[in-house]
Amino acid sequence: MEVLVQAAGVHQYRGVRHVLKGVDLTIHRGEIVGLIGQNGSGKSTLIQVLSGILRPELGRIDLAGEFYRPESVDAARAAGVSVIEQDFESPAGQTVAEAMYRHTFMAGRPHAELLEPAKAVMARTQFEVDLDAITDTLDPAEQAIVEVLRVLAEEAQLVVFDEASSMLHEIDIVQLHAAARRLRDHGCAVLYVAHRLEEVVAISDRVAVMRQGQIVSVVDAREATVDGLAHAMLQRPIGAAAARDKGPLGDVRLAVQGLSVGKRLKDVAVDLRVGEVLGVVGLRESGAHELIEAVAGVRPSASGSVHLNGEQLGSLHDAGDRIRYLPSNALQDDEKISDLLASGAKGETELARLRHAVAVAHHLELSTSDIQGPMKSLSGGDRQKVSVAETLASGADVIVLNHPTRGVDVGVKDRVHSLIRDLVDDGTSVVFFASNVEELLAHSDRVAVVHDGQIVAVLDPAEVDEDIVMDYAAYGEVTQRQARGA
């Protein structure tokens, strides 16, 4: 196979931190290389070097046999390196054809002018998307296809999937993988970054393991195992989560009736018990997102009758700090890491707070020892851990978590779940929203499925599997196939 990317001895600093410490990596045309590594191991930094955001201090990269050191993201794209991000950075209000050309010299041209070239690009794939559709109205699987059409329109040679699957449901991940394979079949090289090791093994031809700023091994995916990769990455096995000890459901902590949000959520009733984790599942536009935000009190327009700890409230918004929300992307760029980590030690002396912050940082394996720095100096996964730790320490009666383990590496994911469990065992009530149904079933006491603006089922995780949950999410009922047990 022809070598497309050859990186040798690449070094990169972020501030005073030596982050990439001599990265060597070869990627061939027509192959998918998975990239895995603990939070803070340097994956994003390497992507930023490849995509023209950072310029390496030392080392050399060759692309298609030529010296490659792009001065900007545009220069990297022009040379043939494109990135597909999480959320697909879906541009509001653009048609598919416009979105496909948004990063090229044809950006800004009228839709009609872009239709012909867009059709020609689509004809090279077997994908069918309505080029006139507005991208933000498409479902995630279709948006993934638009992104693939975009990188083809950009004539990419190397396509980096940067944790692109982290907010997707399993069925959409299948489509994303199909799209990555299509790119490979077109002769592109694909660098696929994700935290779920099963997924990386399934999609990759080879898997590169990053540890402390170096690629420490590259293995053939056909011979790779999840345990073997975890060991190479963490130098220890993945900690097994202790089985959730489920008692009977506690008293009602929060009861909401007649909850409506615009046209998306219609007259829904929810009850949340003391000391339970209520998982919530719902596809895009099902109303699940509105439900989560309404319960969290961040949708002032939500209507309905609310009782919290037996007390009637005017609205969920009135619960104040008795309900706390962790959004899927908490923006806390300039806040000091140690302040957030110390939120479980309110009212203590400065020294005690710092000690507490250090202990939490250690427990969550933050990749930096400089916890006096701002959140923006952390890797994506490390930031997420700090935001979760702060939210869980808030002392609220109800905590609503939107994708709490998004971007968190497999080594620490279970610690986040144990923190949640400790809290619930002390009586806190948690609402847990995520697109990974397997994770929801493993860590919830009950799972509520939202479909077409209604809660169509409240399920006991011990009695259902992922397929049944997804049937309710997609169709509002268990399909014939499931009912027959096929």
Ligand SMILES: Nc1ncnc2c1ncn2[C@@H]1O[C@H](COP(=O)(O)OP(=O)(O)OP(=O)(O)O)[C@@H](O)[C@H]1O
């Ligand atoms: N802007 C910055 N300033 C200072 N240090 C930074 C900055 N961005 C990242 N770092 C540090 O560089 C190291 C590598 O971070 P990077 O984001 O590359 O890791 P990663 O492997 O992508 O992690 P994750 O899986 O969490 O996304 C981390 O220790 C991080 O704290």
